[in-house]
Amino acid sequence: MNYFDTDLESLHNQLVSGELTSEELTKQTIEKIKEQNESVQAYLTINDKAIEQAKAIDEAGIDPDSIFSGIPIALKDNLVTKEMKTTAASKMLENFTSIFDATVVEKLKAAGAVFVGKTNMDEFAMGSSTENSAFATTRNPWNLDTVPGGSSGGSAATVSAGQVLASLGSDTGGSIRQPAAFTGVVGMKPTYGRVSRWGLIAFGSSFDQIGPFTRNVKDNAHLLNVIAGHDEHDATSSLKEVPDFAEGIDQGVKGLKIALPKEFLGDGVKPEIKEAIQKAAETYKSLGATVEEVSLPNTKYGVMAYYVLASSEASSNLERFDGIRYGFRAPEVKNLEDLYVKTRSEGFGDEVKRRIMIGTFSLSAGSFDKYFKQAAKVRTKIINDFQKVFKDYDLIMTPTATSTAFKIGEESSDPMEMYLNDALTIPVNLAGLPGMSLPAGFSNGLPIGLQLIGRPFDEKTIYRAGYAFEQNTDFHKQTPAL
Template sequence: MNYFDRDLESVHQMLVDGETTSVELTKQTLANIDAHEADLQAYLAMNDEAVAQAEKIDAAGIDPDNVLSGVPVAIKDNLVTTNMPTTAASKMLENFHSLFNATVVEKLQAAGAVIVGKTNLDEFAMGSSTEKSAYKTTRNPWDTNTVPGGSSGGSATTVAAGEVPASLGSDTGGSIRQPASFTGVVGMKPTYGRVSRWGLIAFGSSFDQIGPFTRTVKDNAYLLNTIAGHDDHDATSSDKEVPDFTAGIDQGVKGMRIALPKEYLSDGIDQSVKDAIQAAAKKYEELGATIDEVSLPHAKYGVMAYYALASSEASSNLERFDGIRYGYRAEDPKNLEDLYVKTRSTGFGDEVKRRIMLGTFSLSAGSFDKYFKKAAQIRTLIIEDFQKVFQDHDLIMGPTAPTTAFKVGAESTDPTEMYMNDVMTIPVNLAGLPGMSLPAGFSNGLPIGMQLIGKPFAESTIYQAGHAFEQNTDFHKQTPQLGGK
């Protein structure tokens, strides 16, 4: 099966018509992953039960009303599963097996999807390149000397390489959208609360959101249809009704007002990226939309505020990894305090330890007002900036990332430079808004991503505008050589 040539609807129709079976699809998908894994390093665990699950789906019959029935998908390895280990790419959770499945995993399985494996990430989702995994460095299928972005680099890579038609990632400060940009696929971070976080290993609880990677905008909408909705296990999940995100997706952008913040085309953005976004703006105008220049004056403080707030939440969330209840435990501790120190010193990687220390410092008595409280005030100002723009506009557009994918190792020794990769995506998480990256051009053979940002729970508007752009360009039809073309 070549997923480059087929979308979810056509794969589903093949299954319904009996042109293929879920077992055949699953076996071909696993073989394709195996053929590329040495080059891409995208997976941390494979599902030994995948073919058996596909056999059950075939025996029960493909559900003609469910586009994911019998279709192979992959999930990020910070979503807990009972039949595969969940490591969050950390030594701290080596060989950890959960007693329950994440809600999104249950929803995928209920829809008949076959989960083929779990993908690599930056440890505990803390990173922008998938170089911070304790186990392997994932490569970009467009150029294996470059990174796929992070932290959901494995999930983005496996879709970009045509190995699976869809995957799930998580986005705390851009961890779905930035990898989608670097690998030339579609990645959606839904509104905070749109998708249950139950079973997602927490990084920043007020930022984290699970979302889908796909090759096309409509496929992405199908995935969000499946995983969205209220969950009694997650008090922060919204009880707002979930619409059919594919309905009305073909209505175009005529009459839409789209904002283009001047800050998103500032000096820190590569010229090739600026050119692609300005060309996309012209395309939208050709399609009947109005493009207005606006200002998000506090966006420039987003990275600083985010790393104070998210690191503070991470410091609290990662406190549970103490070497006692589950996960890795250091050997031969002298006493309880020594057990904590040794376990965390050897179980966590440098980036995770850096953020724990930054967060603990921000929450300390002498620093709380100066850092955490100030960052929370900036977060409010950023939310107000977005609200002001959305009074007169349907969407905000701009680059997803300031550059295309950078070389492996190029930024791994400079945390500040690495953090700036998320300068365009972080404000969206601070405000809890939906945002999607989709292919909008190329520079030196590497994809450029465009980000569309919507009002709270306005994912349908984002999909509508993204689909209109996609149908009038051919960027999404380009494929990396590694995938067979």
């Protein structure tokens, strides 16, 4: 099976007709993953029961009404599963297996999907390069010397390499969209609350969202159809009705008003990225859309506000990893305090410790008003900026990242440089909006990402605009030569 030459609908038709079985498809998928995993290192766990599960689906019969029936899918390793370990790429959870499945996992199981494995990531989703994993460094299929982005680098890389047709990641400050841009695939961060977070190991609870990676826009819409919707286990999941995101996707962009914020094309953005986005704007104009420059003045403070707020939430969320209930426990401890200190010192990596310390400091009595409160006010200002633009425009378009994929080790020694990689994606999380990255060009053989941002719960318009761009360009058809 060559996933570069097919899509979800055609693969589904082959399975329904009996031209292909899920068992055959899963076998071929796992063979390719194993063959390439030494070079790409997208996976931390390969599911040894996947072929058996696929065989059971074949015996029960492929469901003609479920497009994911019998389709192999990969999961980011911070989505808990009963059948496979969930490590969050941390020594702290190296041998942890959950007693329940995440809601998105349950929904995909009900749809008949086959889980081939758990993908590598930055530890506890903290990072922009997948270099912070305790177990492996994932590589970009377009150039194995470069990073795939992060924190969902493994989920992006496995789709980019053609190992699977679809995968799930999580996005706290750009962790789906930035790796999608770096690896030349489609990555959607849905509106906050659109997808249940039940079973997602929390980093920043008011930012985290689970979303899909695919090779094309329509497949992405199909995957969001399955995982979206209210969940009684998650009080932050929305009660809003879930539309069919793939329906009407081919209606075009004639009459749409698209905003292009000048702040997202500033000095920090590489010239080749700006050029690709300007060309994308011309493409939309040629298709009948209006593209006009606007201002989002407070988004320049997004990175600073985000790292105070998200680190504060992480500091609280990661308190549970103490060596008492589950996960890693430091050996040879003398007392309770020694257990806490040694377990957390040895179990967490440097980046996780750094963010816990930033968060704990920001929440401390002497700093709360000075840092946390001010960051929360900035967040409100950024939300207001977006609301103002969306009064007059249907969509906002920006670059996804300020550069193409950088070399492994190039930025890992400079946390501030690494944090700035998410400068163009973070404002979307601060405002809780939906955002999608899709391929929009190449520079020196590396993909460039276009980011489309929509009104709350208006993923349909994003998909429609993304599909129109995709049908009038050929960037998504180009593939890495591994």
